[in-house]
Amino acid sequence: MKSDFYKYQAQTTPHPLAMEISHARGSYIYDVKKNAYLDFVAGVSACPLGHSHPKIINTIKEQLDKYMHVMVYGEYIQKPAVELTKLLAKNLPKPLEKTYLTNSGTEAIEGALKLAKRATGRSEIIAANKAYHGNTMGSMSVMGFEERKQAFRPLLPDVKFIEFNIESDLNKITDKTACVILETIQGGAGFIEPQNNYLKKVRERCNEVGALLILDEIQPGIGRTGKLFGFENYNCIPDILVTGKALGGGMPIGAFTASTNLMDLLMDIPKLGHITTFGGHPVIAASALATLKEITESELIPETLKKEQLFRKLLVHPLIKEVRGKGLMLAIMTDSAEITNQLILKSQDKGLILFWLLFEEKAIRITPPLTISKEEIIKGCAIIIDVLNEIHQT
Known part of the structure; x- marks a missing residue:
């Protein structure tokens, strides 16, 4: 082989x-x-x-016996996806209450970036040097590592970079900024934690200028840091939360979560603001639901x-x-x-x-x-x- x-x-x-x-x-x-x-x-x-894990395996088998893919995302009511998004809301602070399920973390990042632009009407995105958010074109645009990007340019315009944990860089976040996107803990850079209430200060600066804060929890999320979500360790609640990896329990998944007011913007002007065929797939959502239950109830x-x-x-x-x-x-x-x-x-x-x-x-x-x-x-x-x-x- x-x-x-x-x-x-x-x-x-x-x-x-x-x-x-x-x-x-x-x-x-x-x-x-x-x-x-x-x-x-x-x-x-x-x-x-x-x-x-037997609970995941049994849940997947049970769902396979009922149905697999039946319709593109969001049209039909499918119990695994509904219960998963409801359980996420139950375990998240307000106003994080409505979730869009995707096929991967990088797709969830794409959806989050689109939502921030749609909500603010602005184009500028602030990301961190040595950040990694995925490898599709939008996610790569906010990757803070030029060596991995240069062969694929041009990428998204109007992206600027700051140094993680450097407070003096926060003045680069202005009333032209649609969003700031950060990993709660920088992964590819070497598992670097925020220091001295850094994320709280980013949150405050975003509030001052009307920018949205996106936190990428694709690696630290779902129980890995001693909290269900990494941001709970750092006195900061994002406007848009991105999860993936562990949420699927070994199955491919991504998700982005925000307030109802924000998420509803993807429904209209234009309609189908973010669409996917297989996002919220019932077998994968069932696996994720079993995973989330086991982690939160144990x-x-x-x-x-x-x-x-x-x-x-x-x-x-x-x-x-x-x-x-x-x-x-x-x-x-x-x-x-x-x-x-x-x-x-x-x-x-x-x-x-x-x-x-x-x-x-x-x-x-x-x-x-x-x-x-x-x-x-x-x-x-x-x-x-x-x-x-x-x-x-x-």
Whole structure:
């Protein structure tokens, strides 16, 4: 199958890991050679309940027996989507109450940007340097990393960039600004948290000039930071909230949520302001509903902070310069890209899955399932320390 993989499936990098997967259960992924790999990545934060969680699997099977796709988004009343959006509203602060379901996080970003322009009548968008919001044209336009964009220009006009956590840049937000879009925690840049009430100050500046604040929770959302949504840690409520990844429980999804007054603008002038065929797909919405119920009705969210402390206690080594992030959204920082590459690749050889971050070459992603056990954390961290010892000795 490997030769067919390279021949027929378009690749994203010259050197994919190319592990041939057999099956996955809980915190483990298995290859066709029957090797087991402890998963510290969770599909890049997309599998919060681990792999093949029985509640998700059973819910999907039940929905498959009823119906799959029946109509484009928003025309028919389909119970999984209605119950999912209702549960989101129940768990969000006012005025975040109405949700548009999409196929992916980047599509949700596109919808959020369109909504901000429609609501304000303005065109200027403010984003952060080293931000990542997806890879479609609008999302790429607000990506703060020129190396990844230059081959695809021209992109959206009237996009300006500020430095995350630099308060003096907030004066760039003016009465010409339609929206400010930020990740609640910068992901690709190295899991950088907002400092000194930064998000609250951005919120206040947006209020002053009539701009909308979009927070991208595609990575930190759905319980990963010790709160259901990352912004709850930072004294800031956005006008538009974007979620994805973990919300689907391993199925592809995105969503953007705002007040009823804002979201209703997409219905008219023009009609069909944002449309999708498969957004709100009943099977995916059912999976997301089961995921959200399990996370909100269990102790998984508060347990993420206890698990974070265990990781921090165990991940102490001369080659580890810092552990960034919050909850189970953590990044090991080393002195060099070479050490990072060795750690990721050698750990896989020893049965532990780690991964890179998009822009910060010295970072190693640790975003395991929220369901990971204490014993699994200890086992995985022991592999990391073992590998670092090998690197340190060479």
